[in-house]
Amino acid sequence: MTALHRHQLVRLTDAGWQQVLAGSRDAQAQACLAHWALQRLPLVVTRQRPQAEGTICLGLPAPGRWERRRIALAVSAAHIAQHAAFPPASALAPLLGAAQRRPWRALCGGLAASGVAARVYGSHGWQLLTGLDHLRPGSDIDLCIAVDGPAQADAVAVLLQSWSDGLRLDGELVFSGDRAVAWREWLAWRAGRAAQVLVKRLDGVALADAPFWQAEEAA
Known part of the structure; x- marks a missing residue:
């Protein structure tokens, strides 16, 4: 698995988004995540905490449309399709x-x-x-x-x-x-x-x- 680092971006597989969207969340968070999944937008690697092996902590800082909430996610490493970076x-x-x-x-x-x-x-x-x-x-x-x-x-x-x-x-x-x-x-x-x-x-x-x-x- 590619080594993770702070401020790293990742893109999920289709199965990864299915896992995320199957979670139990309020309507606003679900709407934001549905948009991210539809547009195949990236998530950011966040501070990694003790958890099940093979799981990665990710974050989604929502825009004003969804009140700039910070949505925390935990996704299987197997669902990472691509590693990316913020713009130069x-x-x-x-x-x-x-x-x-x-x-x-x-x-x-x-x-x-x-x-x-x-x-x-x-x-x-x-x-x-x-x-x-x-x-x-x-x-x-x-x-x-x-x-x-x-x-x-x-x-x-x-x-x-x-x-x-x-x-x-x-x-x-x-x-x-x-x-x-x-x-x-x-x-x-x-x-x-x-x-x-x-x-x-x-x-x-x-x-x-x-x-x-x-x-x-x-x-």
Whole structure:
């Protein structure tokens, strides 16, 4: 089975959707899931919890049409038809206002020059994927950016901070081993303004006060 990671998308088989739709839910949740099944829209891998072997925890963040509910699902791994990813940052420009497009393209150019690939998740990512009303006024732009170590993380976080006032940027830096840290928290920790930093993984979260990325390197 393909290794899972945070913010990963999956598409279900027909049998998988049949399993999901056979569950007992309220009418609103069922209507949302029926739309997802009909359009073959993706689901997102969420935090994995202890459960029956071969079952994967997934989520569906519904758009405004279904009151932006978060629908949690548990699906057999055998029903995963395809693994996918959120859209690249460069795809976001059409959803932005005219005043934001130039700085956004400049930020994307800076990220590319730093050697990182950025993807858009959260409400902007879902609106790109579905075309539905996930955005609301003032929605942050959530970016997921894989980095190869602390030096690259420093450079990327400084770049994000330099553009954050006009673009409402949020999101995570993802280190090896699928260890993710909010970029603002990373900056504060590296500057000594915080004693610890919250590290998120697929199976949980933990506070770190030492170089957490070295654990993977030493393994």
